[in-house]
Amino acid sequence: MGLDLELKKLGKSSVQIPVLGLGTWGIGGFSSRHLGGEDNAIRALRLGLELGMRFIDTAEVYAQGHSEEVVSMAVGRERERVFIATKVSPEHLSYEQVLRSCESSLKRLDTNYVDLYQVHWPNSRIPIRETMRAMEKLVAEGKVREIGVSNFSIQQTREAQEALSKINLASNQVEYSLVERSIEEDLLPYCSKEHITIIAYSPVARGNIPAGGRDEHWRILDEVAQKNGKSRTQVALNWLICKEQVVAIPKAANVEHVKEDAGAAGWRLSEADQNSLSEAFS
Numbered sequence: 439m440g441l442d443l444e445l446k447k448l449g450k451s452s453v454q455i456p457v458l459g460l461g462t463w464g465i466g467g468f469s470s471r472h473l474g475g476e477d478n479a480i481r482a483l484r485l486g487l488e489l490g491m492r493f494i495d496t497a498e499v500y501a502q503g504h505s506e507e508v509v510s511m512a513v514g515r516e517r518e519r520v521f522i523a524t525k526v527s528p529e530h531l532s533y534e535q536v537l538r539s540c541e542s543s544l545k546r547l548d549t550n551y552v553d554l555y556q557v558h559w560p561n562s563r564i565p566i567r568e569t570m571r572a573m574e575k576l577v578a579e580g581k582v583r584e585i586g587v588s589n590f591s592i593q594q595t596r597e598a599q600e601a602l603s604k605i606n607l608a609s610n611q612v613e614y615s616l617v618e619r620s621i622e623e624d625l626l627p628y629c630s631k632e633h634i635t636i637i638a639y640s641p642v643a644r645g646n647i648p649a650g651g652r653d654e655h656w657r658i659l660d661e662v663a664q665k666n667g668k669s670r671t672q673v674a675l676n677w678l679i680c681k682e683q684v685v686a687i688p689k690a691a692n693v694e695h696v697k698e699d700a701g702a703a704g705w706r707l708s709e710a711d712q713n714s715l716s717e718a719f720s
């Protein structure tokens with residue numbers, strides 16, 4: 439496997455992960471399977487890995503588990519070099535169900551450990567202590583390396599941290615992009631202070647950032663892109679990873695998109711450019 443991308447420390451752990459990972463929502467879905475899109479998806483994931491995006495985010499719910507199988511096909515023999523993150527669904531958060539879900543994910547991923555196991559969404563009907571007890575058992579058994587959450591508010595994140603007794607909460611995966619900034623109010627400062635990595639999902643706003651628009655803020659984005667010799671998408675991704683605690687997981691099934699996304703790392707926007715984008719998109 440080829441290049442190494444810029445790395446960042448995951449939470450308080452000693453693990454380093456690429457600042458850009460590969461999202462997989464929609465990969466392996468019914469239509470993609472029948473339109474030959476699965477081969478494209480595998481090709482796109484393999485190219486991303488070669489370009490150093492050695493971090494794949496998936497979930498048991500994506501394509502009813504088939505995304506995890508596609509991930510295992512793309513990773514092949516390179517398992518040790520790829521950081522695999524998957525998620526347990528909110529309806530599977532009881533102690534026994536977490537253990538069962540993890541076993542099923544391990545089978546589909548064709549591996550004996552997951553690098554990061556995330557609670558996909560909170561579930562107020564199941565105490566987080568019960569879920570985290572199962573998560574810690576999985577860590578003790580070597581089936582999970584790090585524990586994360588997703589879509590957790592500041593209060594829920596705090597409760598998840600407190601429910602863990604032997605390991606630190608590594609990450610919270612939430613929506614974050616130039617056009618979706620709500621975590622800046624409280625969750626981002628909290629996670630930065632607590633050294634919890636923010637994994638930014640939908641970082642190119644599900645294709646809306648590459649598509650852009652005609653308003654003033656898009657004009658400023660294009661201006662910054664032109665000045666830096668980068669594309670609009672690369673600037674938007676770089677703006678995210680400029681933040682100390684943030685990594686991003688764009689999804690791209692198209693190989694040209696993967697190449698472009700990988701080119702968003704390895705350089706830095708100036709502080710002035712970061713600020714003018716923050717202001718333009720506020």
Ligand code: NAP
Pocket residue numbers: 460461462463464495496558588589611612638639640641642643644645646648671687688689690691692693694695696698699
């Ligand atoms: P996204 O990554 O913001 O956007 C994906 C879309 O943008 C795709 O249509 C892709 O097209 C397009 N795209 C990517 N790079 C591009 C480029 N350089 N130029 C033009 N178009 C480009 O949205 P997302 O899939 O919602 O989020 C990313 C990942 O985050 C997901 O795949 C999933 O792993 C995770 N996620 C997690 C949650 C959660 O609840 N935890 C929720 C949503 C997403 P092509 O595919 O055609 O290349």
